[in-house]
Amino acid sequence: MPKRVAIVGVGMQKYEFRKERTVEEMVFDVTRNALEDSHLSKDDIDSVVFGSAVDAFCGINNSDKVAIDASGGLLKPTMRNSTSGSTAISTPILGYTHVASGMHDLVMVICYEKMSENDSAQAVFNTVYDEAYVRPIGLNVPIQCGLEARAYLHKYGITERQMAKVSVKNRGNALSNPYAQLPMKLTVEDVLASPYLSWPVKLLDTSPVTDGARALILASEDVARELTDDPVWIKGVGRGADSVYFMGRKNKDLGRLDYAYLAAKQAYDMAGIRNPMAEIDYAEVYDPFTYKEMQHCEAMGLCPEGGAGRMIDEGISLKEGPLPVNASGGLQGEGNPIGAGMSRLCWCYLQAKGQAGACQVPKDVNNAVANGWGGMYQYNAVMVIGRD
Amino acid sequence: MAKKKAVLSIDGEIQINYKWSVGKAGDRFFTELRDHKKIMGTKCRQCGRILVPPRIFCEECFVEDMEWVEVEPRGSLLTFGESYFSTDGKRLKEPWMLGIVRLKGSNGGLIHFIRESRPEDLKIGMPVEAVFKSKPEGNIMDILYFRPANN
Incomplete structure (x- = not known):
């Protein structure tokens, strides 16, 4: 049986394009913030895990070595994790296993990404694809996601107007987030009038290129109870991966994310959650594009399959709604530093603690779910957290 | 308010050339494509x-x-997509079109350009066929593109 693991501290910082801090300085900033938040010192931390998706963004291979000193990791066990965008959640899952196994009592989890230091983030993304069969076609992320979004809209009858409502919600929510890069007060018409990148994806359906980092401190049950009277536990974790050859998957329907449903089921089974729509109070789902929030709401069981259009139409996922999603602004409003999308989990923690400031939702948050997605439609990672 | 002075930056580039093995399976696939204009599985x-x-x-x-x-x-x-930007994000006058093609009788497929059609002519599930290059070289671009076909 895994031991119980709690989140006991969080380190935030502002997301920006062309952040002046180096990777090392960004990591130091969030590490110090997480230690202050948990009233711990660096010497209390047993080990450090790093997550970052694509080193070619910052142009420094094995960039995790830059984070050793700045994370308090000197002469400690450290490990780096990378599963494209799902690094955002698979890294805290890696930290979780260090504590749940009984190996360590206090683990620092740091995710960072410095995307802006190259002259084309999309050219970097092209190097993620298969070199012989896919890359020569010139694929980049907006086109990849246009292909997927078309399949999703076709399968479930989702509309561009419903997608636009997600953008209005998330960028609007970001107005309350002091760490946000792209808060905007928009109308649905603004989003619909923004230029197409790749049908049905328009400029205001996307997320920006971002520099940033996040830290979380995980603790064993005994240590967590010494630190706080009201621990936020990691209740369930799950991951799923699907074939690198997306053209030949068993499920020909690229609109349905089988691997995300699988990851969510694992996490909910472990957490003992049977009906997420009733039992999850708050969600931060991975929303690099508007339709990705919708797909992920469905896969996380926050609405019926194919029901994400109705969910946004009925205002269910609004900050004041019965099941708020991305009240922080999500990747679209807060910024999208791929692996550092761990911010989704950080905001679930802050909401559960009642420390989300102006982003706090007007309801009790006992159970929350966060997910990460990445690759050429390959990975999903899910974490369910909550209070006793 | 005066604009904050930016910290210094240094310029750099990473230019590395690669020679990727296509592997045992890829060797046969790309050889047949080059020599006989055949798609092998x-x-x-x-x-x-x-x-x-x-x-x-x-x-x-x-x-x-x-x-x-x-x-x-x-x-x-x-599925198919049209893009109004180049791979590295530069705005284009005319969109280029891509599709994911499930090849008939197989459990696999290819992603490739879709041409000889406008986006409004395309539908998910419609039949398409490959158009081959006249002087093939042994890579995926030996297929020039796919185009709408009769059933």
Whole structure:
């Protein structure tokens, strides 16, 4: 049986394009913030895990070595994790296993990404694809996601107007987030009038290129109870991966994310959650594009399959709604530093603690779910957290 | 308010050339494509699935028990996209179009350009066929593009 693991501290910082801090300085900033938040010192931390998706963004291979000193990791066990965008959640899952196994009592989890230091983030993304069969076609992320979004809209009858409502919600929510890069007060018409990148994806359906980092401190049950009277536990974790050859998957329907449903089921089974729509109070789902929030709401069981259009139409996922999603602004409003999308989990923690400031939702948050997605439609990672 | 002075930055570039092996399966695939304008797949002798791109193993049965079969150069559109930006994000006057094609009679497919059509002519599930380059070189661009076909 895994031991119980709690989140006991969080380190935030502002997301920006062309952040002046180096990777090392960004990591130091969030590490110090997480230690202050948990009233711990660096010497209390047993080990450090790093997550970052694509080193070619910052142009420094094995960039995790830059984070050793700045994370308090000197002469400690450290490990780096990378599963494209799902690094955002698979890294805290890696930290979780260090504590749940009984190996360590206090683990620092740091995710960072410095995307802006190259002259084309999309050219970097092209190097993620298969070199012989896919890359020569010139694929980049907006086109990849246009292909997927078309399949999703076709399968479930989702509309561009419903997608636009997600953008209005998330960028609007970001107005309350002091760490946000792209808060905007928009109308649905603004989003619909923004230029197409790749049908049905328009400029205001996307997320920006971002520099940033996040830290979380995980603790064993005994240590967590010494630190706080009201621990936020990691209740369930799950991951799923699907074939690198997306053209030949068993499920020909690229609109349905089988691997995300699988990851969510694992996490909910472990957490003992049977009906997420009733039992999850708050969600931060991975929303690099508007339709990705919708797909992920469905896969996380926050609405019926194919029901994400109705969910946004009925205002269910609004900050004041019965099941708020991305009240922080999500990747679209807060910024999208791929692996550092761990911010989704950080905001679930802050909401559960009642420390989300102006982003706090007007309801009790006992159970929350966060997910990460990445690759050429390959990975999903899910974490369910909550209070006793 | 005066604009904050930016910290210094230094310029750099990473220029590295690669020579990627296409592997045992890719060698046959790209050789047949170049020499005979054929799209080849590997068929698992245990489950009968035909893989394109080909592999030397079946990821389901987890055996290396495959035979080579020719796959028709036609199939159906699983999805398609039009992009108004180049790969590195530069705005284009005319969109370029891509599709994911499930090749007929196989369990696999290819992602490639879609041409000789406008976006409004395309539908998910419609038949498309490959158009080959006249002087092939042994890479995926030996298929120039796919275009709408008769059923």
